[in-house]
Amino acid sequence: xxxxxxxxxxxxxxxxxxxxxxxxxxxxxxxxxxxxxxxxxxxxxxxxxxxxxxxxxxxxxxxxxxxxxxxxxxxxxxxxxxxxxxxxxxxxxxxxxxxxxxxxxxxxxxxxxxxxxxxxxxxxxxxxxxxxxxxxxxxxxxxxxxxxxxxxxxxxxxxxxxxxxxxxxxxxxxxxxxxxxxxxxxxxxxxxxxxxxxxxxxxxxxxxxxxxxxxxxxxxxxxxxxxxxxxxxxxxxxxxxxxxxxxxxxxxxxxxxxxxxxxxxxxxxxxxxxxxxxxxxxxxxxxxxxxxxxxxxxxxxxxxxxxxxxxxxxxxxxxxxxxxxxxxxxxxxxxxxxxxxxxxxxxxxxxxxxxxxxxxxxxxxxxxxxxxxxxxxxxxxxxxxxxxxxxxxxxx
Ligand SMILES: Cc1cc2nc3c(=O)[nH]c(=O)nc-3n(C[C@H](O)[C@H](O)[C@H](O)COP(=O)(O)OP(=O)(O)OC[C@H]3O[C@@H](n4cnc5c(N)ncnc54)[C@H](O)[C@@H]3O)c2cc1C
Numbered sequence: 001x002x003x004x005x006x007x008x009x010x011x012x013x014x015x016x017x018x019x020x021x022x023x024x025x026x027x028x029x030x031x032x033x034x035x036x037x038x039x040x041x042x043x044x045x046x047x048x049x050x051x052x053x054x055x056x057x058x059x060x061x062x063x064x065x066x067x068x069x070x071x072x073x074x075x076x077x078x079x080x081x082x083x084x085x086x087x088x089x090x091x092x093x094x095x096x097x098x099x100x101x102x103x104x105x106x107x108x109x110x111x112x113x114x115x116x117x118x119x120x121x122x123x124x125x126x127x128x129x130x131x132x133x134x135x136x137x138x139x140x141x142x143x144x145x146x147x148x149x150x151x152x153x154x155x156x157x158x159x160x161x162x163x164x165x166x167x168x169x170x171x172x173x174x175x176x177x178x179x180x181x182x183x184x185x186x187x188x189x190x191x192x193x194x195x196x197x198x199x200x201x202x203x204x205x206x207x208x209x210x211x212x213x214x215x216x217x218x219x220x221x222x223x224x225x226x227x228x229x230x231x232x233x234x235x236x237x238x239x240x241x242x243x244x245x246x247x248x249x250x251x252x253x254x255x256x257x258x259x260x261x262x263x264x265x266x267x268x269x270x271x272x273x274x275x276x277x278x279x280x281x282x283x284x285x286x287x288x289x290x291x292x293x294x295x296x297x298x299x300x301x302x303x304x305x306x307x308x309x310x311x312x313x314x315x316x317x318x319x320x321x322x323x324x325x326x327x328x329x330x331x332x333x334x335x336x337x338x339x340x341x342x343x344x345x346x347x348x349x350x351x352x353x354x355x356x357x358x359x360x361x362x363x364x365x366x367x368x369x370x371x372x373x374x375x376x377x378x379x380x381x382x383x384x385x386x387x388x389x390x391x392x393x394x395x396x
Pocket of ligand 1: 019021046057060262283284295297
């Protein structure tokens with residue numbers, strides 16, 4: 001860890017401790033250091049490894065460039081959705097669909113933060129975080145540190161597995177996927193159109209689709225995604241990916257440049273709640289939208305909320321999914337989990353009857369009631385209304 005300045009005086013009390021330096025922890029660090037009010041605070045960042053790899057790509061949509069524009073590697077202003085004979089291309093205007101590679105994001109923030117001598121880096125496994133009075137102590141291999149503001153994004157996979165198997169009234173599905181960055185020998189793609197969902201894959205194990213994001217005319221991220229109760233074996237993703245490539249791009253050879261594999265929880269379980277002095281962020285802080293698995297923009301919203309509260313000296317609010325849209329998420333998850341309607345048919349109908357902008361607003365929790373009604377009108381009341389009532393009764 002020679003690259004990162006460590007605090008030689010073994011200072012154990014910090015203004016802020018960031019426990020977990022992934023998407024949420026680093027986004028928070030970046031925002032703290034950009035705040036003229038907060039940038040001089042003593043900050044400890046603890047992660048089990050700062051040797052970051054290109055372990056994920058983040059895609060999201062927005063209307064205005066954000067502070068991560070310099071690391072956006074590709075953007076699209078059109079998307080397409082496919083199911084059987086249905087095929088539709090939609091303009092995303094006024095939104096742009098964007099992609100950031102994980103390693104670019106990590107490097108950008110870590111390089112920036114290394115210029116600040118008030119940031120201390122500790123590469124260690126955190127074993128626990130406990131609280132006494134208004135002070136939290138973060139215990140990690142070889143030490144401990146205290147703060148009255150600990151921001152944690154540590155959510156062990158084991159906890160998630162246990163939760164996914166528990167017999168609970170809360171729905172739990174995995175959005176699990178494997179993506180291949182594929183370099184084809186010939187030009188095959190229109191690089192302006194991101195294939196958001198191609199449901200022309202096997203639907204027997206859950207809602208499955210291919211996601212094809214062309215980076216140029218001959219290179220694309222091709223990702224097989226499944227929403228289901230259990231995770232697949234690695235070779236099962238490969239079978240689907242190979243079949244899709246063979247069917248859609250026959251007679252062209254290709255080379256696989258990179259692979260990514262992941263699983264995102266889709267659930268209405270509340271993993272943890274923020275309670276001073278420990279504030280939960282990222283997946284642990286319920287930033288993932290339960291019906292889609294998208295989290296990157298919600299994490300940025302969460303971080304901005306935290307910064308605003310800290311700057312104003314008011315209670316920190318980490319909630320990003322509020323009642324109305326959370327309810328819609330719960331209804332959709334209920335339908336998917338209980339297989340009341342095929343996910344592929346639900347998404348097809350939504351994309352068939354609405355503009356991409358309306359759908360993106362709906363999925364960003366920023367749609368108006370009128371826009372919500374437009375989306376709902378695309379879906380069969382005989383299935384969605386009883387499901388909504390069931391979810392409402394369970395909540396009560
Ligand atoms: C492969 C993949 C692709 C995704 N793509 C998208 C996408 O396109 N769009 C989107 O909106 N969302 C996407 N997501 C969902 C979400 O944005 C990411 O999961 C995001 O990284 C969540 O941020 P986080 O900070 O909560 O968790 P992470 O980014 O996983 O960060 C957690 C950090 O905590 C550290 N840590 C964990 N345990 C310990 C411990 N005990 N001690 C010390 N450190 C520890 C880890 O090393 C890690 O750095 C994707 C998720 C995955 C897995």
